[in-house]
Amino acid sequence: xxTHRRVVLAARPSGVPTESDFRLExxxxxxxxxxxxxxxxxxxxxxxxxxxxxxDVASYAAPLQLGEVMTGGGVGRVAASRNPRYAVGDWxxxxxxxxxxxxxxxxxxxxxxxxLAPPSTALGVLGMPGLxxxxxxxxxxxxxxxxxxxxxxxxxxxxxxxxxIAKIAGCRVVGIAGxxxxxxxxxxxxxxxxxxxxxxxxxxxxxxxxxxxSGVDVYFDNVGGPISDAVMPSLAQGARVAVCGQxxxxxxxxxxxxxxxxxxxxVKRARVEGFLVFDFANRYDEGRERLTGWVRAGRIQYREHFxxxxxxxxxxxxxxxxxxxxxxxxxxxxxx
Amino acid sequence: xxTHRRVVLAARPSGVPTESDFRLExxxxxxxxxxxxxxxxxxxxxxxxxxxxxxDVASYAAPLQLGEVMTGGGVGRVAASRNPRYAVGDWxxxxxxxxxxxxxxxxxxxxxxxxLAPPSTALGVLGMPGLxxxxxxxxxxxxxxxxxxxxxxxxxxxxxxxxxIAKIAGCRVVGIAGxxxxxxxxxxxxxxxxxxxxxxxxxxxxxxxxxxxSGVDVYFDNVGGPISDAVMPSLAQGARVAVCGQxxxxxxxxxxxxxxxxxxxxVKRARVEGFLVFDFANRYDEGRERLTGWVRAGRIQYREHFxxxxxxxxxxxxxxxxxxxxxxxxxxxxxx
Numbered sequence: 001x002x003t004h005r006r007v008v009l010a011a012r013p014s015g016v017p018t019e020s021d022f023r024l025e026x027x028x029x030x031x032x033x034x035x036x037x038x039x040x041x042x043x044x045x046x047x048x049x050x051x052x053x054x055x056d057v058a059s060y061a062a063p064l065q066l067g068e069v070m071t072g073g074g075v076g077r078v079a080a081s082r083n084p085r086y087a088v089g090d091w092x093x094x095x096x097x098x099x100x101x102x103x104x105x106x107x108x109x110x111x112x113x114x115x116l117a118p119p120s121t122a123l124g125v126l127g128m129p130g131l132x133x134x135x136x137x138x139x140x141x142x143x144x145x146x147x148x149x150x151x152x153x154x155x156x157x158x159x160x161x162x163x164x165i166a167k168i169a170g171c172r173v174v175g176i177a178g179x180x181x182x183x184x185x186x187x188x189x190x191x192x193x194x195x196x197x198x199x200x201x202x203x204x205x206x207x208x209x210x211x212x213x214s215g216v217d218v219y220f221d222n223v224g225g226p227i228s229d230a231v232m233p234s235l236a237q238g239a240r241v242a243v244c245g246q247x248x249x250x251x252x253x254x255x256x257x258x259x260x261x262x263x264x265x266x267v268k269r270a271r272v273e274g275f276l277v278f279d280f281a282n283r284y285d286e287g288r289e290r291l292t293g294w295v296r297a298g299r300i301q302y303r304e305h306f307x308x309x310x311x312x313x314x315x316x317x318x319x320x321x322x323x324x325x326x327x328x329x330x331x332x333x334x335x336x
Numbered sequence: 337x338x339t340h341r342r343v344v345l346a347a348r349p350s351g352v353p354t355e356s357d358f359r360l361e362x363x364x365x366x367x368x369x370x371x372x373x374x375x376x377x378x379x380x381x382x383x384x385x386x387x388x389x390x391x392d393v394a395s396y397a398a399p400l401q402l403g404e405v406m407t408g409g410g411v412g413r414v415a416a417s418r419n420p421r422y423a424v425g426d427w428x429x430x431x432x433x434x435x436x437x438x439x440x441x442x443x444x445x446x447x448x449x450x451x452l453a454p455p456s457t458a459l460g461v462l463g464m465p466g467l468x469x470x471x472x473x474x475x476x477x478x479x480x481x482x483x484x485x486x487x488x489x490x491x492x493x494x495x496x497x498x499x500x501i502a503k504i505a506g507c508r509v510v511g512i513a514g515x516x517x518x519x520x521x522x523x524x525x526x527x528x529x530x531x532x533x534x535x536x537x538x539x540x541x542x543x544x545x546x547x548x549x550s551g552v553d554v555y556f557d558n559v560g561g562p563i564s565d566a567v568m569p570s571l572a573q574g575a576r577v578a579v580c581g582q583x584x585x586x587x588x589x590x591x592x593x594x595x596x597x598x599x600x601x602x603v604k605r606a607r608v609e610g611f612l613v614f615d616f617a618n619r620y621d622e623g624r625e626r627l628t629g630w631v632r633a634g635r636i637q638y639r640e641h642f643x644x645x646x647x648x649x650x651x652x653x654x655x656x657x658x659x660x661x662x663x664x665x666x667x668x669x670x671x672x
Contacts, residue, residue: 265610
């Protein structure tokens, strides 16, 4: 008899999360009632935003309560159905949480077509990270042909898409990532014009200035902290900073201190704007259609880093926060 | 025989400027050549941006060289003319610099009509500070009826106009200023809904939260530093921060440290945008027309703080940087 396994929040982390902040629970797989269907998760996503949900602080979403299943997106197949719109075998994507099974009436789920692209991409380049890159770069960052675009966290699921979309848009692209292998992937495979490894670079500011001689028109920020500090003096006139994530700050219990640099915004008539992909929900179809076209045409490449087994969720999440992944970090709960 | 007196940059200040950073020079008043006219300054302006020009750093304008006349706006009368477009007695406004006389062909100068409003207002509520308030609040801040607007440096030339324009636009207005007298002026005469004295308030963050229970839709920032830090957690969804000035930072030789708070921009989908009034130069006529109408209708009030004599320019400037003025700080070089 199959078992429903799920990862719940066991303790609120102080600083970097540890495995003891999570707990694996088991119970019998539930049966769908009339109108419901049962999803068997295949791929589960770990994403930086989840660190925020572990705090006891209201944000754009309510905090998780201790004992609650960890929030997260997943892709799976319908294993049983009493809902006429979902048939056994259908691939679906939505907010499964960190669990092997879920019974739902379908709110917030959508079917995916596995013939268009591998189902796992619905959590990465064709899912929330890809849409975040697409709308954040083109709408919030307003990237246009000829712009110099700098992206931090450039080898992550969002950043790697940002850089490639920027190239398609006719921009010059500079990536910042955390290993030489990541840098080699960005400049060798993905077509970034330049990239550097911040872990082996001592003077971010000088490096950015050298790599962006006419200034930074768009800075797509996934990380915050000293890397973002260093971009500010290189902003070009009318620059746009799209603030997508601040992963370098998420484990801090107190706000980290950094230089006050708003003066650069005046001199450069620049703006710093935060966004959430949900703000573009009414345009997801447009975004997915374009991203799918680019992926199928080979104009956007992607990588996936797989861990295997629901019990690996905490390790995958902790590893992703520390930059262990190149491309999208996923946990494979069962074979396709 | 009249003497041309001027204040030049004698030394680059380290930290707060002192009188020894300036030098008064004298020479005979020059005669206009063909096509030129002679301006006798009546009112000279001191403004926060001048501190930036004293640094040896290129900004949106070139730095002043040692020995150069200090940059600045002024209002005066034509005392001699060999230019058919300017007659003796005309009032003019433009970049006179810190000096009693100037010979010019008229580039960058405009005539002002002293029957519409006192000529000194061309340097304040009807001049650059008023236009800065108008475009910064309504365009960069995009203030709309029902918004809660917070303005720092609220009793200064720009801030006092910002608050009153916001009231005209149907906003709720909270001011932050540096004395109880200033606060009394804001709430008593200018119609601000609330204001507080940051010099006697120990918890800015709590005070702003209490005064803005539905959040801050527009923050018009003239000062930067800890006051701006404290506004960030109270930003409302979709908030706009118009960064006009950072006067609290201008005397720093090194960037001051403060909390990294970009995460608030993500959660609130908020933007921080710097601007210069010059970016709206093609709309100055519109701005002046509206401001003049409001001033003449008594809907915008203003105060002017006068010092007398060109030799008082350094003291007036240093005083303004320290908040000595309520409303616009001016130096009266000669009687009208």
